[in-house]
Amino acid sequence: MARPREFDEEEVLKTTLRLFWEKGYESTSLSDLMAATGLTKSSLYKAFGSKEELFWRVVERYQRDFLDFRHAALAEPTPRRIAERLLDGITALHSGEMNPVGCLELNTALTGSKEGEPIRQELLRGREQFRLRLRERFEETMAAAPLPPGMTSDDAASLIISLIQGLAVQAKAGASLETARRVARAALLSWPES
Amino acid sequence: MARPREFDEEEVLKTTLRLFWEKGYESTSLSDLMAATGLTKSSLYKAFGSKEELFWRVVERYQRDFLDFRHAALAEPTPRRIAERLLDGITALHSGEMNPVGCLELNTALTGSKEGEPIRQELLRGREQFRLRLRERFEETMAAAPLPPGMTSDDAASLIISLIQGLAVQAKAGASLETARRVARAALLSWPES
């Protein structure tokens, strides 16, 4: 019963996702968002509340649309298969032609002003939560196929997380798809086949 | 033949190193630097030229004082020993009680405004240069002791670099010394002892 939106919210979220992904939260300015979406500040704030709320909407979409491979990976029946699918998924994510390089969350989480600290903390919490889920799955599946001898599920989870972050940094630095693939393959050399 | 400095340049560089290290280049403001050093903008600019020139002075010191373990590592006689010393060095760096967490260069290199782009590119160049030196040393020393079977010197160098970056991210996220040590050990499980 009022004036209708002149823009497509989905479209705007898609556009802002690309921006935040590429530059992280703090380095993406309202001006950037306005220029990329064609919207005015008023429309953005009316529709999304604030820069931060818009960001969280975007993170939600990011996880749903681009980090979905994590669920499939965790469902695999052996440690090696889990690790493989995780590293493959990350590699594919970073080499997607249409995707900005790097990881939205990592690009946001590393540095920034004091104002951005709560956001970084929150992202960090999510990452640690995933690490715990990964460790749990390693624990559950190491009966089906062992981890590399001498490696605990905790070691393995931390190692894989470190590799994922490392690959994200490399991607941001311009590493090629082949490089990422070879790193992933090399990292798993000692992981027993199921 | 003029008025003498009222501050110790070494001391100022030490202080600004800590700031840039913790927050990266762009997230460290002139106000931060002034507050931490007790100097005015005039003194800083007179002594160092600009924020960027000061930053490069600081990077120089960082590499000299904190990244020196890389030289020792590259001088080791086998691939595994090289990799070990690199990962140990990074682990020690990130767990130093007096050090800010994370890596000065990584904290600067990931995101920022368009103005900071040249700085990020330059840091990136240095990183790639080190990767090439590492690959070269793997190539030279793999006669003395082999790399893990199926891993080329290029794979190995990219893998170790990825791990180093990953460990830096983890450190920034608050990972403990023990965690870092276990990741390093786990990563090298399949590397033949010399």
Add this chain to the structure above:
DNA sequence: TTTTTTATGGACCAATCGGTCCACTTTAAG
């Protein structure tokens, strides 16, 4: 057609950014 409700454009805000400028001080050389 009038009223109500929402959307939009743009002016405006204080705070902060890196950087410049200049008056003033302090020292050593002459």
Add this chain to the structure above:
DNA sequence: CTTAAAGTGGACCGATTGGTCCATAAAAAA
């Protein structure tokens, strides 16, 4: 003692930051 050179403090600069406010526009409900 004068002069020249360098250091210092602080006012000032334009640009940019995220965010607010209000007048106007548009459409559905009455």
